[in-house]
Amino acid sequence: MFKSLIAASVLAVITGCATAAQPTEGNAEQAKYTASDKAERLAKEYLLVDTHIDVPYRIHDKWEDVTEATAEGDFDYPRAVEGGLDAPFMSIYIPASYEQSGGSVQLAHELIDGMEALVARAPDKFAMAYSTDDIRSNKEQGLMSIALGMENGTPIEGDLDNLHMFYERGIRYITLAHSLSNHISDSSYDIRRQWDGLSPFGKELVKEMNKVGVMVDVSHISDEAFYQAVEISDVPVIASHSSLRSYTPGFERNMSDDMLKALAENEGVIQINFGSSFLAEQANRYRDMMKKRINAVKEQYGEDSDEAKRRIKDIEANNPYPFATLDTVLDHIDHVRDLIGVEHIGIGSDYDGVGDSLPVGLKDVSTYPNLVQGLMDRGYSDKEIEMILGGNLMRVWEQVEDYAETH
Template sequence: MAQQAIIIDGHIDVPYRLHDSWVDVSSATAGGDFDYPRAKAGGLNAPFMSIYVPASLDNSAQSTQLAHTLIDSVEAIVYRAPEKFAIATSAAQVKRQFEQGLISLPMGMENGSPIQGDMQNLQVFYDRGIRYITLAHSQANHISDSSYDLRRKWKGLSPFGQKLITEMNNIGMLIDISHVSDDAFYQVIELTNTPVIASHSSLRHFTPGFERNMSDEMLTKLGNNGGIVMINFGSGFVTKEARQWRDGLSKFTQRIITEKGKDSDAAATAEQTYRAEHPYPYSSLAEVLDHIDYVVKLIGVEHVGIGSDFDGVGDTLPTGLKDVSAYPNLVQGLLDRDYSQQDIELILGKNFLRVWQQVEDYAAEH
């Protein structure tokens, strides 16, 4: 079924990976989680290329410059291999290119920092092909608070961020609430006239206290809004054991730095030492499926999708879901849990296409 259905992945960090260390992903690559042969093997048709801008560049011209550079890199992938890839800027284009046997490369901007408080930049990035914006990343920016940032600068959205929601609705830009604080999420839901997405988030039910994931109350609001949560595969998003391992590593590293100094050999090898004594508790395909099951039972199968975070979560991917060739494992897991073909097609891509079409339709009317 993976080869017959449209598979849309809401978040894959290929552009930043190539910016860091260039390889030709139109051919097989030794590292990373994505390349053309593996994508074809997995049945992946439309991976959203993440135009990721680190929070360290917020409030700088470099932020906007990097976003344009990463968009250029996606265009370059298509330019070098037009028989394999094509940019996609609409739901209809994804469907058309699927029929042509091409892998669509839609783009989403992770961190709204490059907007720089200028609505004209929203139009510029829309014109360049960006179709969703993750409002913030690891720190509050000029748009929104982040779930990772304890300062809560805006207590949700900034005044500019509130105006941006309306403009995103009107232009046909999907609103991505992954990474934002709970207050920002609820404010977005109140302001938006279109369904929203969580492009790569999982569920707080399985990771208590991890605000980056979504609570049951948030999921209920998301369902009422008509939006979708796209499940992140990273083990730290999937199980509390992986989160606790990360907390343990942080405490161990801090203790070594305090005792030996931050420039010591012991500090440099702290993670290797910790890993040797405490092997990383990779989550499993079954545990990823548990997240999908939970959404389906709480708000319905129409509100869940896939947002793997491939090439973005490093060496934390679950057993059975290590790269983009592994979607058939996910499909088989859903079949084994008695999901119908129709429901599996919704999860793999049709739910996202429905939301995207609704956002496009609203913009066409406004």
């Protein structure tokens, strides 16, 4: 399942040339990222929260029992335990097309039902988590928390009663829009800016989310919508799965330095996305580069000619997808720390949401210790690592909970 238009387009280009995209030497590069015993211990000891994993839509589309080891995907229980994951926020992802087609409320309920069924099938492994207290209690009991975030606010359908309903069903953050603008907000991917930020209802929704206790997620929305959201919100916001525009110039889906500064003033957190197209300029521009070269060949030799097919095959073989690496992820983390402080950094991997574009060294949920090792190697203290793995996100969530209790 490829959620973002960018990831879908990139992977559509490289479909059929997986061997070229993952050369043998890539395995050696993967192997160089090896976690020490201490890194593995810290990953398991500290509370590890990942705010964006796309299991619900993955198994809704093609069911697998992720309570056991699976052949496909980036998440299953054994690998998550190996990686030290305590609290995945499972994404209740609603494709942007549902804004026009209808049916978004039904799909949201189905995806939530799927997560509740997951817990029911393996109560010795998983437990639902509706609060920060639940997260901590589940960890103490040796259970992996299943928390829920809604990616795309389309199911709110302009009715604040739906916000309350989805809160009761366990939704604890809402990404206001996705790849197209909706009735709440403009999208960073959508050239149409019908609201110049948030809609009038979107502004009302942000205030109500504060009162209810649902975190405002500013990933995916336009710059104008972001600034309006942080101004309107009385509590910190999160970017549940975003990275930095300074490494991907022109990619509005990521956050600029000015946005990071505004996020810091809001006391919010950016949860770093692991998708290569979010991390590295070369990967971000790969799709457009390949499309231009392939179209030029088709125009010169004829779209269905044998010569065009041969040349396109050579282009694909000689231009493998330029995966980011663990070091690229660490560069993003360093940049946030140096600009606004370590207290604003977390993890929002987008596992099961960015297809085969994950970086070398962080290919699935078993590899969080590699991240910990990288942070150790770059001089982060144990306390700072604890903050990045989950402490910062829990601080924001608690502030949201406390505000809702008194309003």
